Amino acid sequence: MSERSHMETYYHPKDLGKFADMGKEAPELWKKFLEWYNAVFQEGALTEREKALIALGVAHAVQCPYCIDAYSTACLEKGSTPEQMTEAVHVAAAIRGGASLVHGVQMRNQIDKLSM
Amino acid sequence: MALPTLLNTRSPLAGAAAQRATLASLPLARTFESAAAAAGYDPLTTTSVSILQMNVGKRCNQACHHCHVDAGPDRTEVMPADVVDACLRFLEASDIPTLDITGGAPELHPSFRDIVRRARAAGRHVIDRCNLTITRLPAYSDLPEFLAEQEVEVIASLPSFTSRQTDAQRGEGVFDDSIAALQHFNTLGYGVEGSGLLLNLVTNPVGAFLPGSQASLEADWKRELKRRHGITFNRLYTITNMPISRFLQFLLDSGNLQAYMDRLVAAFNPAAVEGLMCRYTLSVGWDGRLYDCDFNQMIDLGTAAEAPQTIFEATPESLAARRITIGPHCFGCTAGAGSSCGGATT
Numbered sequence: 001m002s003e004r005s006h007m008e009t010y011y012h013p014k015d016l017g018k019f020a021d022m023g024k025e026a027p028e029l030w031k032k033f034l035e036w037y038n039a040v041f042q043e044g045a046l047t048e049r050e051k052a053l054i055a056l057g058v059a060h061a062v063q064c065p066y067c068i069d070a071y072s073t074a075c076l077e078k079g080s081t082p083e084q085m086t087e088a089v090h091v092a093a094a095i096r097g098g099a100s101l102v103h104g105v106q107m108r109n110q111i112d113k114l115s116m
Numbered sequence: 117m118a119l120p121t122l123l124n125t126r127s128p129l130a131g132a133a134a135q136r137a138t139l140a141s142l143p144l145a146r147t148f149e150s151a152a153a154a155a156g157y158d159p160l161t162t163t164s165v166s167i168l169q170m171n172v173g174k175r176c177n178q179a180c181h182h183c184h185v186d187a188g189p190d191r192t193e194v195m196p197a198d199v200v201d202a203c204l205r206f207l208e209a210s211d212i213p214t215l216d217i218t219g220g221a222p223e224l225h226p227s228f229r230d231i232v233r234r235a236r237a238a239g240r241h242v243i244d245r246c247n248l249t250i251t252r253l254p255a256y257s258d259l260p261e262f263l264a265e266q267e268v269e270v271i272a273s274l275p276s277f278t279s280r281q282t283d284a285q286r287g288e289g290v291f292d293d294s295i296a297a298l299q300h301f302n303t304l305g306y307g308v309e310g311s312g313l314l315l316n317l318v319t320n321p322v323g324a325f326l327p328g329s330q331a332s333l334e335a336d337w338k339r340e341l342k343r344r345h346g347i348t349f350n351r352l353y354t355i356t357n358m359p360i361s362r363f364l365q366f367l368l369d370s371g372n373l374q375a376y377m378d379r380l381v382a383a384f385n386p387a388a389v390e391g392l393m394c395r396y397t398l399s400v401g402w403d404g405r406l407y408d409c410d411f412n413q414m415i416d417l418g419t420a421a422e423a424p425q426t427i428f429e430a431t432p433e434s435l436a437a438r439r440i441t442i443g444p445h446c447f448g449c450t451a452g453a454g455s456s457c458g459g460a461t462t
Contacts, residue, residue, distance in 0.1 A: 047332060076321065079328035079336060081278050 016066045049078035056085060057092035121179055121188035122362060129365050130186065132416035139359060139444045142374060145381050148446040155386035160395075160440045162408070165432055167397045169216040169457070170195070170203050171410060172225040174402065178247055180273075180286045182320055182363040184414050187220040199404040200227055202427045208238045210432040216397075216457065218245040218410060223259055232266050242268045245457075248297040249290055260297075264304040269314040271353070271457075272298070277340040281322045298347045307349040316351045318459070324372035326383060326452050327354035330460040353459025356380075358411050358448045380447035388454030391461030394440050400427050408440045410457070411448075417441045 023030030041051050052074040059067035075085050122130040129135055152160045171185075172195040179188035195203075207215055215235040222228055222245060235242050244263060251259045263270060272294075276282045279291035286294075298315075301307060307315030317337065321327050334352035341347040357363045359377060367373040394408040404427045407413040420439040424430040454461030 043332075048329065049332060049336070073325055076323065076325045077328050079333040081276065081281060083278065083280075 011065050013069065016070065019066075047078075049075075049080055052078045053080055053084065053088045057088040060089050060092040061096055121190055122186045122365060124188065124190045127365060129361070129368075132414065135360050135364055135415050136417075136443065138364065138368070138373075139377075142377050142444065144377060144444060144447075146384075148442050148444060148450075151381075151384050151386075151447070151450070152389055152442070155389045157389050160389070160392075160442060162395050162436065162438050162440060164436050165210070165212055165396060165398045167214045167216050167393075168203065168207050168210075168212050169218060169397055169399045169410060170200075170222075170231070171218050171399065171401055171413060172200070172220070172222050172228070172231070174220045175224045176220040176247065177224070177250055177253060178221070178287055178290065180362070181366055182285055182357050184358045184361045184363060184411055185220060186361045186414070191220065193220075193402045194225060195402040195404075197227065199400070199402070199427060200231060202404060203400055204231065204234050204238075206427055206430055206432075207235060207240060212240070212398075212432065214241045214243065216243040216245070218457075221247050221250045223250050223256055229262060232262075232268060236266050236268075242266065244268050244270055246270050246272045247286075248272050248274065248294040251297045251300065252293045260301050260304055260306070264306065264313055267313065269316070270301065270306060271316045271318055272301075273318045273320075274298075275319050275322050277337055277344065285320070285322045295345050295347070298341075298349070299345065302346075302348060307347070309348075314351075315349045316353060317349050318353045318355055320355050320357050324357075324367060324370065324376045326379065327356055327455070327460075330354045330453060351459070353457075354453070354455070355457070355459065356448045356451055356455035358445055360411060360415050360445055377444065377447070380451045383451035384447060385450055385452060385454060385462060387462045388450040388452075391454060391456065392440075392449055393456035393458065393461075394449075397457070398430075398435055404428060406430060406435075411445060412441055412443075415443070415445065417443060 020030075041048065041055075046054075052071055055067070056071040056075050059071050072085065129138070152158065174185055174187045174191035174193040175189070176187035176191070177189060217228070217231060219225070225231070232242055232244070250256050273286070274282060274294050275285045282291035282294065283289065301315050304313065305311035306313040319327065319333065319337075327333070330352060333354060337352050338349070341349065359367055359373070359380070364373070367376050394412070397409060399407040399410050399413050401407060401413050406419045406423070406425055406427060407417065408419060412418070418425055418441065419435075420441055423438040424434050449455045449461070
């Protein structure tokens, strides 16, 4: 493969299918992760559909393209509508935006400290 | 405005052989035969027939994007009188408890009401697979009253409780007409607790993904249809879209075919095999030919060579414990929680 093709993108959609390869060097840790992960997404106080919507919002907040593909599909398969999924992304975006903005208070504190 | 059928647009996929060839050309991780065998069904065979499903024709007032029948207003196939009579004679001579009438829009068949009356007179439970909008056409506006009088179970298609998704799959304006139809059925007692009139809804995913948990979705649908439109119903059936006919065309056009088939194969659930509808259903085509299910019917996979091929030669005894004709599309009925004309199978 040429250097140029290596440089095209860091993310490859097919790499999601290789996620289990992460267990090759640390099988015990991978097993524990999977058990915990699967338990997290089972129906509990929250429904599987609600959990998938939260995951979709978080996937956007951490900007993981693999997670966005996986949980867009999962949300549809759990019965969420595109409108509900879009609102979940807005929630993630609002928290990210708010998180930036609230740090403005720190900025203001520093301004106050340094200014006459 | 109805969408054009594959037949009307002269799509290569209008032919059953082209559909079978398209599916056969896909590299899949395993065959359905090997998957069923690994689940303990080698070969996959029927139990006794408990549902006679008559597909009375391909005419429909709608033309939905996912339709496995390629039904539409321009289709002319209608079950002739001798086939109708042979089906009903077969039913009357058997102890099959249920007649399931489908299409197209089955109510467009000129003898639909006679079929219902005769099956009910023989003491059989009758299911009408209704697209809802047919009841909004002036000539069929009294259909709900007729169905109620005959105590027919209505299984109605509605992919979503939102208009955008419903209309995206079934055509512009279908959602509003469907809601009005459901409200009419409710006024007659359909879907009302204790009335004995069953109104069950069917949802197919609006795209290339599997349906969600039937129980979970049913709770959401009951809450949302009641809250938004005052509608009640009995059960929600989730049905996986089959990779045949117009849905196959969609998968091809959208570049989703291989991934969808891989998803169906990966989601194979051995526990879903026992309840497969082909194991207890006999499907009759508009021309009297016999099939193990309505999907096989649409890709022209008839009953096994050693079994009767038409309703004219069929007896319940000759159809019991027959080998089922299978293909790659069968993964659609075993994915996840399983899928059938009666919803999830596990």
